[in-house]
Amino acid sequence: MPLVAGVDTSTQSCKIVVRDAETGALVRSGSAKHPDGTEVDPQHWWDAFQEAAAAAGGLADVAALSVGGQQHGMVTLDADGRVIRDALLWNDTRSAPSAEALIAELGDGNRAAGAQAWADAVGSVLVASLTITKLRWLRDNEPENAARVAAVALPHDWLSWRIAGYGPAGDPTAPLGPQLDKLFTDRSDASGTGYYDASTGLYRPDLLERALGRVDVVLPRVVDVAEAGAVAHPTVAGSAVDHSTGSGSGCLIGPGAGDNAGASLGLGMTPGDIAISIGTSGVVSAVAPKRTADGSGAINGFADATGNALMLAVTLNAARVLDAAREVLDVDFDGLAELALQAPPGSDGLVLVPYLEGERTPNRPDATGTLHGIRLATSTRPHLARAYIEGMLCGLADGLDALRAQGVSVERVMLIGGAAQSPAVQRIAPQVFGLPIGIPEPGEYVADGAARQAAWVLAVADDPDAGAPAWSTTIATTLDADPKPVIREQYGAVRDLS
Numbered sequence: 001m002p003l004v005a006g007v008d009t010s011t012q013s014c015k016i017v018v019r020d021a022e023t024g025a026l027v028r029s030g031s032a033k034h035p036d037g038t039e040v041d042p043q044h045w046w047d048a049f050q051e052a053a054a055a056a057g058g059l060a061d062v063a064a065l066s067v068g069g070q071q072h073g074m075v076t077l078d079a080d081g082r083v084i085r086d087a088l089l090w091n092d093t094r095s096a097p098s099a100e101a102l103i104a105e106l107g108d109g110n111r112a113a114g115a116q117a118w119a120d121a122v123g124s125v126l127v128a129s130l131t132i133t134k135l136r137w138l139r140d141n142e143p144e145n146a147a148r149v150a151a152v153a154l155p156h157d158w159l160s161w162r163i164a165g166y167g168p169a170g171d172p173t174a175p176l177g178p179q180l181d182k183l184f185t186d187r188s189d190a191s192g193t194g195y196y197d198a199s200t201g202l203y204r205p206d207l208l209e210r211a212l213g214r215v216d217v218v219l220p221r222v223v224d225v226a227e228a229g230a231v232a233h234p235t236v237a238g239s240a241v242d243h244s245t246g247s248g249s250g251c252l253i254g255p256g257a258g259d260n261a262g263a264s265l266g267l268g269m270t271p272g273d274i275a276i277s278i279g280t281s282g283v284v285s286a287v288a289p290k291r292t293a294d295g296s297g298a299i300n301g302f303a304d305a306t307g308n309a310l311m312l313a314v315t316l317n318a319a320r321v322l323d324a325a326r327e328v329l330d331v332d333f334d335g336l337a338e339l340a341l342q343a344p345p346g347s348d349g350l351v352l353v354p355y356l357e358g359e360r361t362p363n364r365p366d367a368t369g370t371l372h373g374i375r376l377a378t379s380t381r382p383h384l385a386r387a388y389i390e391g392m393l394c395g396l397a398d399g400l401d402a403l404r405a406q407g408v409s410v411e412r413v414m415l416i417g418g419a420a421q422s423p424a425v426q427r428i429a430p431q432v433f434g435l436p437i438g439i440p441e442p443g444e445y446v447a448d449g450a451a452r453q454a455a456w457v458l459a460v461a462d463d464p465d466a467g468a469p470a471w472s473t474t475i476a477t478t479l480d481a482d483p484k485p486v487i488r489e490q491y492g493a494v495r496d497l498s
């Protein structure tokens with residue numbers, strides 16, 4: 001049976017799954033850490049990819065692979081294929097003023113008009129996360145670097161290009177050299193740049209020019225949903241394999257995807273499904289036939305990895321809020337969950353508004369977190385633990401409300417991402433959302449989606465009409481709705497005071 005690999009080059013780590021292309025059965029997996037920080041030298045992603053591939057038993061027998069990845073990160077390359085500066089990641093908020101400037105400019109000074117104009121043009125009102133705002137920041141703050149930009153890529157584009165054997169001139173791990181025109185991406189990740197319109201499938205050079213001041217830069221070619229963008233270089237993927245039999249001539253590289261589109265494909269989401277992901281980012285997402293244009297900015301109208309739209313509400317404060325709680329309370333994951341479940345719903349009035357890294361939804365890049373309702377009786381470790389978890393989940397529940405306000409139907413809710421494994425998150429989420437929640441089998445759903453895409457690419461190479469393989473997702477547990485309105489009522493009363 002041919003094997004396929006899916007890669008998730010996420011904020012905190014690189015994860016690789018190797019699966020049977022036909023059945024989807026997991027064969028092997030591996031992972032490696034990324035460094036902390038909101039600006040990172042992409043070389044770390046390359047190193048982590050190789051470490052994760054080795055941990056997954058190598059990729060020599062893999063017939064196709066795809067890369068899913070953290071969205072929006074700005075990877076700038078010079079004419080020699082060298083990374084010009086550390087990549088600014090999706091959670092780097094320094095370009096918030098640039099976002100506001102671009103909004104004002106498109107609205108001729110009228111913010112509301114500008115916000116709607118961006119939503120109409122590219123599906124999203126600009127916030128600091130989006131790549132285009134980082135390019136404006138570069139132009140204004142590092143003009144020498146901006147002048148050297150010959151190509152702009154996203155994390156998954158850059159890693160796919162490196163796997164294909166391209167890279168900086170003179171680098172022995174990049175035998176094909178700096179061929180910038182060989183960069184490729186997919187519509188889901190392109191749709192998060194701010195200079196690509198998923199509704200037409202076209203880049204918007206006019207918008208790019210507003211940010212960078214020029215358009216003579218290479219943007220990755222947007223390949224179709226199940227089209228191979230390149231072939232992996234044998235020095236990276238090991239010996240070349242034939243994509244139909246598993247023995248012969250080249251490991252195909254699929255278009256890849258933004259991580260949320262990857263998860264959507266991995267979960268097999270269709271309209272009516274909602275995924276709530278609690279990783280570094282908190283994401284509430286839904287697949288829809290057509291993207292909306294939410295001028296309020298709460299919902300990003302991106303593309304998914306199959307040809308649909310993917311609507312997202314994204315928070316900056318998710319799993320790391322729980323990491324912060326563990327630090328404050330000096331406990332491990334289990335200890336935090338045990339503490340939180342000792343306090344009652346609503347934590348007797350102790351409420352954390354969790355803007356520990358500023359916030360993106362709502363757009364408050366300079367906000368800080370605030371604890372409300374501290375009294376003697378709530379100055380306990382269990383109250384604090386629960387308040388951190390409730391506050392983080394309330395931010396996501398606001399996101400689900402914003403999706404509903406855009407007309408999204410909610411038929412099935414699935415909870416994924418690292419922090420979804422917390423027993424306290426699993427208990428408290430049905431209280432905050434007031435809905436039944438499915439917990440899929442523990443897994444790497446972004447990497448799984450990438451692997452499923454790779455299997456699709458493989459199938460299409462044999463039969464151009466082939467559809468995505470019908471891999472199934474198992475919902476391991478369904479948690480009953482357990483609404484505790486007090487949690488969101490308390491949160492709603494203080495959220496905007498922070």
Ligand SMILES: Nc1ncnc2c1ncn2[C@@H]1O[C@H](COP(=O)(O)OP(=O)(O)O)[C@@H](O)[C@H]1O
Pocket residue numbers: 010011012013278279280281319320322323333417418419420421422423
């Ligand atoms: N049992 C757990 N309880 C709470 N948080 C957890 C648990 N397991 C992992 N995490 C957290 O999940 C995060 C990593 O999740 P992941 O979805 O891999 O993130 P990303 O895709 O952003 O790299 C880390 O912040 C980690 O501390």
Ligand SMILES: O=C(CO)[C@@H](O)[C@H](O)COP(=O)(O)O
Pocket residue numbers: 010011012069070071072090129192258259260279280281282283300312314
């Ligand atoms: O900015 C977004 C989506 O718009 C984030 O979802 C990033 O794509 C990072 O994802 P994780 O690494 O947290 O999974």
